[in-house]
Amino acid sequence: MILNYDVVVVGGGHAGCEAACASANMGAKTLLVTMDMNKIAQMSCNPAVGGIAKGQIVREIDALGGQMGRVTDATAIQFRMLNVGKGPAVWSPRAQCDRGKFIWEWRRVLDETENLDIWQDQVEELLVEPVENVALATQHTGQTQHTGQMQHTGQMQHTGQTQHTGQTQHTGRVTGVRTIWGAEVHARCVIITAGTFLNGLMHIGRKMVKGGRIAEPAAEHLTESITRHGIRSARMKTGTPVRIDKRSIDFTKLRRQDGEQRPYRFSYFTGVSGNSGTSGLSGVSGVSGTYRVSGLSGNLPQLPCWECYTNPKVHETLRSGLSDSPLYNGQIQSIGPRYCPSIETKLVTFPDREQHLLFLEPEGSNTNEMYLNGFSSSLPMDVQIAALQQIPGLENAKVYRPGYAIEYDFFDPTQLKHTLESKIIDGLFMAGQVNGTTGYEEAAGQGLVAGVNAALKCDGTKEFVMHRDESYIGVLIDDLVTKGVDEPYRMFTSRAEYRILDRTLIQNWISKKRPLRLVATEKTGHRRNRDFLQELPHQSEGNQSCDRTTRHYPTPVRRKVGRPHSPSTTELSEPFEHYSPTS
Numbered sequence: 001m002i003l004n005y006d007v008v009v010v011g012g013g014h015a016g017c018e019a020a021c022a023s024a025n026m027g028a029k030t031l032l033v034t035m036d037m038n039k040i041a042q043m044s045c046n047p048a049v050g051g052i053a054k055g056q057i058v059r060e061i062d063a064l065g066g067q068m069g070r071v072t073d074a075t076a077i078q079f080r081m082l083n084v085g086k087g088p089a090v091w092s093p094r095a096q097c098d099r100g101k102f103i104w105e106w107r108r109v110l111d112e113t114e115n116l117d118i119w120q121d122q123v124e125e126l127l128v129e130p131v132e133n134v135a136l137a138t139q140h141t142g143q144t145q146h147t148g149q150m151q152h153t154g155q156m157q158h159t160g161q162t163q164h165t166g167q168t169q170h171t172g173r174v175t176g177v178r179t180i181w182g183a184e185v186h187a188r189c190v191i192i193t194a195g196t197f198l199n200g201l202m203h204i205g206r207k208m209v210k211g212g213r214i215a216e217p218a219a220e221h222l223t224e225s226i227t228r229h230g231i232r233s234a235r236m237k238t239g240t241p242v243r244i245d246k247r248s249i250d251f252t253k254l255r256r257q258d259g260e261q262r263p264y265r266f267s268y269f270t271g272v273s274g275n276s277g278t279s280g281l282s283g284v285s286g287v288s289g290t291y292r293v294s295g296l297s298g299n300l301p302q303l304p305c306w307e308c309y310t311n312p313k314v315h316e317t318l319r320s321g322l323s324d325s326p327l328y329n330g331q332i333q334s335i336g337p338r339y340c341p342s343i344e345t346k347l348v349t350f351p352d353r354e355q356h357l358l359f360l361e362p363e364g365s366n367t368n369e370m371y372l373n374g375f376s377s378s379l380p381m382d383v384q385i386a387a388l389q390q391i392p393g394l395e396n397a398k399v400y401r402p403g404y405a406i407e408y409d410f411f412d413p414t415q416l417k418h419t420l421e422s423k424i425i426d427g428l429f430m431a432g433q434v435n436g437t438t439g440y441e442e443a444a445g446q447g448l449v450a451g452v453n454a455a456l457k458c459d460g461t462k463e464f465v466m467h468r469d470e471s472y473i474g475v476l477i478d479d480l481v482t483k484g485v486d487e488p489y490r491m492f493t494s495r496a497e498y499r500i501l502d503r504t505l506i507q508n509w510i511s512k513k514r515p516l517r518l519v520a521t522e523k524t525g526h527r528r529n530r531d532f533l534q535e536l537p538h539q540s541e542g543n544q545s546c547d548r549t550t551r552h553y554p555t556p557v558r559r560k561v562g563r564p565h566s567p568s569t570t571e572l573s574e575p576f577e578h579y580s581p582t583s
């Protein structure tokens with residue numbers, strides 16, 4: 001069977017969903033191919049969105065017309081504003097979500113998006129036709145020089161140096177994908193967002209099982225069909241903790257942590273329609289210049305989280321299993337996320353610490369499943385369970401499943417342009433975990449940019465690039481494509497040298513550009529999507545790049561908003577959550 005589309009998105013995770021929505025809303029005939037339609041936007045680890053810097057990315061996605069903020073608001077079961085003891089530049093919204101409802105809210109958004117079809121299948125081959133010695137013109141002017149050397153210990157499939165001069169030498173042009181069931185999807189652009197699934201290998205103690213996530217198959221052959229064209233891949237690793245039945249927990253021994261009483265939320269548009277159906281801000285409920293929480297389309301009951309601590313007995317039990325730990329017996333070679341270490345890594349790295357703080361977080365409003373945040377592990381399952389049962393309050397804990405680690409393939413992001421299109425294969429885009437990042441928000445931000453650019457490419461329109469001095473997404477992508485990754489990349493406020501400016505710009509987008517055209521699904525909306533993107537700051541300028549060797553960032557050229565500046569007290573006294581769309 002042969003299907004024909006403008007854009008095909010491979011993978012319905014956080015990157016893939018935003019990419020598919022953006023592409024379709026931009027007017028491209030789009031197909032999302034994903035392994036399991038019932039696990040669309042599945043949160044593989046903690047069912048929480050936002051946090052330090054990540055919350056900012058979600059609001060940027062929202063300001064651009066993406067969906068993550070709306071879906072989060074509709075399914076949030078606890079909202080907290082982190083870092084309020086510090087300056088507003090680092091305030092960070094975070095929401096605990098109902099995992100199941102998050103999936104179905106995303107399904108609803110996708111189902112209601114025009115121009116978007118879904119095909120449940122597994123892609124195993126990228127279809128590419130050769131382009132002989134043709135240097136395809138690119139619109140970026142950055143004179144990036146990097147060594148092309150990735151320093152992690154995974155099995156990198158290349159050696160030597162790469163020098164990018166700002167000109168792209170495509171060796172092939174993408175024509176589509178082929179699935180394991182033999183379906184061929186022909187498309188002008190393909191966006192790969194396969195997450196942790198590429199040659200995924202899961203570990204619990206010495207036991208190894210192939211898979212992309214627990215109880216889901218790995219995607220085999222796809223990596224090889226991409227690397228054979230000269231795209232480099234390597235391995236990374238991540239992990240997740242045990243899930244516990246809340247009926248077996250003694251909550252009297254734990255400290256309760258409630259969410260915010262104030263009506264915070266992510267999206268400036270939640271309550272307008274609750275989905276992508278209608279654009280515009282009319283109908284938003286404003287109370288004294290703030291959003292009302294009753295404006296949430298989900299409005300689920302808000303649930304508490306719980307704090308508990310490890311202790312020396314727990315540590316002793318965990319240490320007894322270290323010889324069988326795949327992290328310490330040589331079984332896992334690849335690098336994991338530094339900022340989400342496993343509990344065994346914390347013990348080894350901080351041997352003098354007598355306790356570590358853990359959070360028990362609900363997985364949803366109508367499930368007994370609790371997530372033990374901070375206890376990620378790939379130790380043998382009996383060791384994990386014996387250790388956690390020595391935590392006060394968890395003595396009788398019943399476990400749904402143990403923690404595990406997973407290794408997977410990613411591709412060298414320095415082989416991408418700022419649009420997230422490959423420099424090697426024309427029309428191939430990549431977004432999310434496959435670019436060496438970690439986190440739902442980082443994935444979604446890339447997905448949006450890839451989706452927009454794929455649609456623009458089909459239309460022959462100029463590229464959409466976000467810059468370091470206008471968004472965290474710009475920082476993320478610039479870091480990836482100019483510096484590369486040697487460990488899973490997650491966003492921090494400290495990575496954004498223009499962070500105060502970056503926050504202010506979103507407010508400008510919201511106030512000046514409403515209603516956002518990207519969310520428009522009415523038939524006349526597609527033309528306006530592009531108009532809106534062209535109006536954003538910098539869209540007529542070339543890329544700014546970071547020189548990896550000096551770590552010197554060029555001074556941003558600003559046309560519409562002036563030089564980076566410290567915001568005035570007045571600007572800071574109006575944090576986002578009090579920003580009224582009607583003011």
Ligand SMILES: Cc1cc2nc3c(=O)[nH]c(=O)nc-3n(C[C@H](O)[C@H](O)[C@H](O)COP(=O)(O)OP(=O)(O)OC[C@H]3O[C@@H](n4cnc5c(N)ncnc54)[C@H](O)[C@@H]3O)c2cc1C
Nearest residue numbers: 011013014015035044045123194195197219432433439443
């Ligand atoms: C066990 C585990 C623990 C994690 N822990 C953390 C953590 O502590 N902190 C953190 O920030 N992040 C963590 N992550 C990573 C987080 O889940 C990802 O960063 C995020 O989900 C990436 O989004 P994505 O869209 O790139 O990919 P994913 O969310 O992985 O989605 C990929 C999608 O693509 C589909 N797919 C894959 N291959 C194919 C194919 N060939 N054909 C069709 N469909 C395909 C899959 O079915 C899936 O729907 C963890 C992930 C796992 C698996």
